[in-house]
Amino acid sequence: xxxxxRGHSSRTEKTRESILAAAQRLFLERGFQATSTDAIxxxxxxxxxxxxxxxxxxxxxxxxxxxxxxxxxQPDFSARFAALSPPRDFRALRESLTTAAREILTLMCxxxxxxxxxxxxxxxxxFPQLGAAxxxxxxxxxxxxxxxxLRAASEQRIIVEADFEAVARMLLxxxxxxxxxxxxxxGQETQPPSPDRADAMVDIILSALxxxxxxxx
Amino acid sequence: xxxxxRGHSSRTEKTRESILAAAQRLFLERGFQATSTDAIxxxxxxxxxxxxxxxxxxxxxxxxxxxxxxxxxQPDFSARFAALSPPRDFRALRESLTTAAREILTLMCxxxxxxxxxxxxxxxxxFPQLGAAxxxxxxxxxxxxxxxxLRAASEQRIIVEADFEAVARMLLxxxxxxxxxxxxxxGQETQPPSPDRADAMVDIILSALxxxxxxxx
DNA sequence: GTATCATCGTACCGTACGGTACGATACTGA
DNA sequence: TCAGTATCGTACCGTACGGTACGATGATAC
Numbered sequence: 033x034x035x036x037x038r039g040h041s042s043r044t045e046k047t048r049e050s051i052l053a054a055a056q057r058l059f060l061e062r063g064f065q066a067t068s069t070d071a072i073x074x075x076x077x078x079x080x081x082x083x084x085x086x087x088x089x090x091x092x093x094x095x096x097x098x099x100x101x102x103x104x105x106q107p108d109f110s111a112r113f114a115a116l117s118p119p120r121d122f123r124a125l126r127e128s129l130t131t132a133a134r135e136i137l138t139l140m141c142x143x144x145x146x147x148x149x150x151x152x153x154x155x156x157x158x159f160p161q162l163g164a165a166x167x168x169x170x171x172x173x174x175x176x177x178x179x180x181x182l183r184a185a186s187e188q189r190i191i192v193e194a195d196f197e198a199v200a201r202m203l204l205x206x207x208x209x210x211x212x213x214x215x216x217x218x219g220q221e222t223q224p225p226s227p228d229r230a231d232a233m234v235d236i237i238l239s240a241l242x243x244x245x246x247x248x249x
Numbered sequence: 250x251x252x253x254x255r256g257h258s259s260r261t262e263k264t265r266e267s268i269l270a271a272a273q274r275l276f277l278e279r280g281f282q283a284t285s286t287d288a289i290x291x292x293x294x295x296x297x298x299x300x301x302x303x304x305x306x307x308x309x310x311x312x313x314x315x316x317x318x319x320x321x322x323q324p325d326f327s328a329r330f331a332a333l334s335p336p337r338d339f340r341a342l343r344e345s346l347t348t349a350a351r352e353i354l355t356l357m358c359x360x361x362x363x364x365x366x367x368x369x370x371x372x373x374x375x376f377p378q379l380g381a382a383x384x385x386x387x388x389x390x391x392x393x394x395x396x397x398x399l400r401a402a403s404e405q406r407i408i409v410e411a412d413f414e415a416v417a418r419m420l421l422x423x424x425x426x427x428x429x430x431x432x433x434x435x436g437q438e439t440q441p442p443s444p445d446r447a448d449a450m451v452d453i454i455l456s457a458l459x460x461x462x463x464x465x466x
Numbered sequence: 467g468t469a470t471c472a473t474c475g476t477a478c479c480g481t482a483c484g485g486t487a488c489g490a491t492a493c494t495g496a
Numbered sequence: 497t498c499a500g501t502a503t504c505g506t507a508c509c510g511t512a513c514g515g516t517a518c519g520a521t522g523a524t525a526c
Contacts, residue, residue: 044502063371065282068483079504081485091484153432154280154371160435167433171426198423198449205422206415209388212425215370216384218377232415240457261472285513296474298515308514474521491504
């Protein structure tokens, strides 16, 4: 407010960004404890710890800055659902869900995304607010968005009434299970699952949500 | 073979067990790197590092012994499915699946089980064979067992043919999603989900697997 | 009872880490 | 051009860790 950030426009911002970028790479690759501040400096091309501690009060604060940034600014799979408009008919609903599920599956199995999940779960006990923020920003939002999409479809009589919270958790949990595979069996070049795994799950869900219709029609 | 383990029957076994138990508690509670050998000794009531290194060549080997033991000897939720006999009719299938799903949900949300998952995913990059062993012993086996149970049911015309790999992943993944919640939002006493969440998922699955029957009958 | 071996208690080694201090140097803005 | 400051380069501090060494002490087996 009182004109504190005047004199340093581009230069300081650049070093700060490079430190953040280096820290992000190393934290996600090795975890919090296994990443030393010296290694971050070397990766960032910075030659003195004094520079790092000018921008971040401690290693913990740097970690929180990196993970907080990834939680809020990262393109996440929830956004795929947020963009979905209420479906017009069954065909449109199926198309929307299939596209979104495919994108989620692909995104979640990317190494950088897996590393984020791994780091979050590993450090959640030590950084509880980071884990909570991540949960409500990504998976929680996914459950909510899928659930409300299905609810909107049911209100338009496209699908039948059901426990949409359970349905959403099963669809996203099924996709998540592939990420867990990659998380537990790392490195060995397990090729990501083919997109038709997502298609199959959407079709099973929709099959459950239309069977009652068959009876009542 | 050549009479190496003769003289030390009860005493050495006891200290070894106490070291393993202490290491298990601390590794699961704090993780690998944050647990010092000194802390393990204190927790085990052992007064010299020499004793620890008599039984385990390194901290890594002790960690592998603990996690390997937990992977193979722990009562796991796959065993619940392995005990299931091929169902006689639809009612028996639903009963079996509901009971198993409830038990899995309860088991997976227990703190000790969550800590095992967290530790496995956190350390999988550094201990790849541990992660792979855990994956094939627990989640992989769960997918396989549920899938084959459903296949057996479909061969008896209890349910219709379907992509049972996807169905199994969705059912177990849906339950897993509750564990992920607890993993990411730790501590704050989030009460575990009620068992009827498991019931709802089983019913949705079965609804999808009977809808076609309605048509063909 | 005596030899054997596990454990004790303690001291030690080398290394690595998070964080601080400080003079020297390069850059930036007026 | 000059003042301010961000960065450099390096040295340092205190602590903690994994692992080793060794004599003393206790329990166990023959």
